[in-house]
Amino acid sequence: MVIVLEKGIRDDDKQRIRTFLEKNSLRVNEIAGDEETIFGAVGKVGIDPREVEILPGVQRVIPISKPYKMASREFKRENSVVNVRGVKIGGSRVSVIAGPCAVESREQMLESAARVAESGAVMLRGGAYKPRTSPYAFQGMGEEGVKILREAGDAWGLPVVTEIVSSEHIPAMRDYVDVYQIGARNMQNFELLKKVGALAKPVILKRGLSATIEEWLMAAEYLLASGTEDVILCERGIRTYEKATRNTLDLSAIPVLRSLTHLPIIVDPSHAVGVRDKVPPMALAAIAAGADGLIVEVHPCPDCALSDGAQSLYPEQFEKMMRDIEVLAPVVGKAVSRRTLATAAKPAQTASAVKKSKLDGQAICAYAGGRGAYAEEAIIRYFDGDAQTLPTSNFREVINAVLDGKAGFGMLPIENSLAGSVYENYDNLARYEDIEVVAEVTLRIQHSLLALPGASLEGITSVYSHPQGLAQCDDFLSRFPQWKHIETESTSLAAEIVAASGDPTRAAIASETSGRVNRLESLKSGIETNPRNYTRFVIIARSGEIVCETPNCASVIFTVNNEPGALHTALGLFMKHGLNLIKLESRPVQGEPWRYRFYADVTLPQGVGESVVSGERLKMALAEMGKIDQDKGIVQGVRVLGLYNSKEIL
DSSP states (O other), X not given: OEEEEOXXXXXXXXXXXXXXXHHTTOEEEEEEOSSOEEEEEEOSSOOOHHHHHTSTTXXXXXXXXXXXXXXBTTTOSSOOOEEETTEEESTTEEEEEEEOSBOOOHHHHHHHHHHHHHHTOSEEEOBSSOOOSSTTSXXXXXXXXXXXXXXXXXXXXXXXXEEOOOGGGHHHHTTTOSEEEEOGGGTTOHHHHHHHHTTTSOEEEEOOTTOOHHXXXXXXXXXXXXXXXXXXXXEOOBXXXXXXXXXXXXXXXXXXXXXXXXXOEEEOHHHHHOOGGGHHHHHHHHXXXXXXXXEEEBOSSGGGOSSOGGGOBOHHHHHHHHHHHHHHGGGGTOEEOOOOSOOSOOOOEETTHXXXXXXXXXXEXXXXXXXXXXXXXXXXXXXXXXXEEEEESSHHHHHHHHHHTSOSEEEEEEEETTTEEOHHHHHHHHHOTTEEEEEEEEEEOOOEEEEOTTOOGGGOOEEEEOHHHHHHTHHHHHTOTTSEEEEOSOHHHHHHHHHHHOOTTEEEEEOHHHHHHTTOEEEEEOOSSSSOOEEEEEEEEETTSEEOSSOSEEEEEEEEOSSTTHHHHHXXXXXXXXXXXXXXXXXXXXXXXXXXXXXXXXXXXXSTTHHHHHHHHHHHHHHHHHHHHHHTOOEEEEEEEEEEEEEEEO
16 A cells, blocks of 8 residues: 655654554555655555555545556656666666677677767676577676676676676676566566665566556566665567567566556567567667667677677668667657766765866856857856856757756747747747756846948948847847848857858857957947846756755746646745745647646745745645646646746846
8 A cells, every 4th residue: 555644754753654564564665755754565465445545644644456556656756767877777768788799808898888878878798608509609708707897887887787697697797787587488487586686786677478457567566665765677579479670678567567667668579579670660669669778789790699689780881770769759848868977876976166167177058059159168168267158059968968068058038039939949948857057147248249340330241140030130130121130040150150151141049258269350249139138047057966045936837638727736845835926938739739738937035044935935835736737637847947046247
């Protein structure tokens, strides 16, 4: 059963409930969430839920009807996310594990790790102990193979996954393996499941060759009941009468599992189909069906492989497949996970670390555009010149630079006082769960009309700029209706195009800094429609790396059902808890017509202790939203984008 505890429950009441359950031979697991704290009680002996419901501190009791208790959706409503040294599997991410079927040599594994990491894999797989149908086939390198796998993973910052076939191998694997894999043949090896579960490490549990979904979930229950909290289900195809492929990939299992369990679900298309050319299309189909990730076999020379060469992808095939997944993921509302330069968990930093976090002696902050872009100016001013700027082509590349570890921070424009919101970045903040807002800065924007030396206003025929730049100078441009307006990805790129063209009839709307960088002259400065032209930027970092101790702002997102009063109910909670709602934005939810996601910016009062109190107020408001989600289904998907400080730069 699931016992939901009252908010603010006293410690002695909580201990009294635990003692009562344990005396009735029930194992108790405490799960403390953002919205509520629950006890999950499982065991062989059942008791009347009413006996528990009357205990002080109990809000309600939810019986679990499924034979698998801890794996069931009743036990945990939210989808679980497994964190492996910073790599998260589950949620709105697509995480790809890749590598050869077997560890064959040190050189082979180092090359494999390099190729899959460069293409986008976030974890490295490789078998050290290989259970094979034939006793004469290659059986793996054993303990030496485990050590080689660890070395290759560390070289590229990849956690490692390998199959365990016997509990006798635990001592040789314990210090080297991040995720244990239980193969299809061992799915119902219950003694092995109990011993691996007791290690309390993440486990990938593959579906048995002819196992039903319930049998599969019961095997997961063995792992959870034995001690591990992190189980990842892996669909790898089942045995049917069809012989065209090695197995039959049961993609229907993904949506079925999603309704039955909170556990993450990945797919192994390599073992499912057994034919290299059929792996990429089935991988894409798995993502479309809702899988949280893939585990794929990739070998630098499949024709030379000692195990499963026919189903192993060439590195070039894997790279193309990853590019295709990048395109598909947003369609199903997900983002592809990125590896970092250092995947080991790092202690959280304070807000002052936003300015002090360094890489090679200096902070690196990515931005969209070229040299002289307004975002670069915001970086220079915010970090007081103590930051290295990293230009990228677009906003998504800024985020990827942060996720990949190429930059510690990213600078993204979110709103302009004249042209309005930058909707692309609102969508990006919602899509990428592994980034968060750690600071905000407002920069005054002063536009200039830039052209080649010797050019004149009378000779200009076309003007280049970002759509926001053109919109912000609408009054000035209206005086020259004959000019052709050409949109570019950034104002700095507009300046670069004009400089490279050598054409005195072209002009760019950009900053004077861009003009100096590109050796252009300012034909007219201060051409923005309103001198009070400001752009609000947010600074992003990887989630959990920066902690703001005294925030004055918060940003949250949530969705509401399409029914009378739903949005009013949600917004009323901010007022109820004394929070100042200063901005509300709505964006359509991808793939769900006529459903919208709401973005709310909230200011938190300052003063001695005020920010701490306001942070608690925000938590209480969001907790109530979560309760509405559970009880009435009005509000869903509540997420804090960041608690941070706002700074204005004139």
